[in-house]
Amino acid sequence: MTVVGYAPGAYDMFHIGHLNILRRASQECDRLVAGVVSDEVVLKAKGKLPIIPFDERLEIVRSVRFVHEAVPDLHLDKFDSWLHIGFDVLFKGDDWRGTERAERLEAALGEVGARVVYFPYTMHTSSTALRKLISVPS
Template identity: 60%
Template sequence: MVRTDGNPADGARVVGYAPGAWDLFHVGHLNVLRHARAQCDYLVAGVVSDEMLELAKGRAPIIPTHERAEIVRHLDVVDEVFVETQPDKLETWRRRPFDVFFKGDDWRGTPQGAELERRFAEVGVQVVYFPYTVHTSSTLLRRALSVLTQVPVDAGQARHG
């Protein structure tokens, strides 16, 4: 594995990068970050900006970027937070280099995952997949809030618009 800060004999550290929305933060998010931290020496959590989430998912997050970044920044497993403001993960790597990229296993074996692996392999970055926590997700939480409050699931868009 290529190491961002030198070679292993020199005591170099492996820098990991775990991007996410981290909206409606829950135990599944914490599990991903814990697993990522266990596989690197220094963990950078990427917080995808509101604008990038709207492009990718077609809806705004419930919690705005600066608040999501603040929550993630205060987790003991996270060493640094990087706010993603563009969609290309290789461009993110150019702006904030890392050795290992952590992704949800729903990308494993997909054309998008294969392309991600290919592009990162060209620059020496390993892609590691983690399983999602099945019983908890932001989507499920958003649906539950919608039912409980009778507020449409995409109400977050009005707040950000």
């Protein structure tokens, strides 16, 4: 059986933390699909727009050798992404673990036989930290 993994993210200002998640995710599945979150969903989730345009973020992620396919992610609720892709494992940074949204998603995915795997969040390099460093208004 082929294990399909899904790694959603904004992938704004692509950095080593993004690469680490995609590398680790590719080691945990047979086929890795990366969902590049649309500007509208990023705005709903984080309250700010990405710096890098969507089409460029999608092309960057599509070019990463660990990724078998990069697709637009138009869903705030990642269970809706599961309905469209049908992945077996969703990969997220562990900064998301324990949140109300994460617990709801874990339960919903569990009901359909999928699961969530968390990887260590790269604290020293994040899009939020880069945004502060270069003084881009939120």
